[in-house]
Amino acid sequence: MTKKRRRPIHLHVMVSEEELALLRARMAEAGVRNMGAYVRKMALNGYVLHVDLGPVRELVSLQRRCSNNLNQVAIQANTYGGVYPQDIAALQKDYADLWEPLSDLLEKLTQVVEL
Template identity: 75%
Template sequence: MKKRRRPVHLHVMLSEAERDQIQDRMDEAGVRNMSAYVRKMALNGYVLHVDLSPVRELVSLQRRCSNNLNQVAVTANTYGGIYPDDIRRLQQDYADLWGPLSELLKQISEIVAL
């Protein structure tokens, strides 16, 4: 039988309301393992929950920029030239990407400063 990494058992009695409150906080933090959550809270006193929805939007913008760049590259290689509108569209897509990215980095730096 292999040794457990954490061999000490800790038993805590809770009311149903307290358990529900812990479960709600776990859901807010995106944690599924109650043992890991309780251990983290007991040792560190807090769990940092990061809303990644702005990152998802940035990934979507980045994909769109990459697709547009690939289409322009195919056009340039096939026909030997690029239309000025294609270049302007790429520039606009990258501008759309850098604005939210700068804002996200600013928010992250504020969180880290806490």
């Protein structure tokens, strides 16, 4: 039984040692480990976009904390019928902390899209 490949055509390219070293350096720079995927992407699109998701992870963490705090305040309000002003202030601070990095990230993404 033969395995049906998604890309059945083999393409062979000869490079020098210097070119191979440069390819590997650029792959590492782009965060790509698969040479076939890198060469295919460069041949078809002319560029590889490496996205650092660190800021997104931070935003997700901030969003979780903000949501958790909001749930705690909602439980407090529904159970005891009141909310402390410091709870509202903490929610407002968390919300502000969330929007600053979010607006920075959106600005950076806009710059990337405009390239």
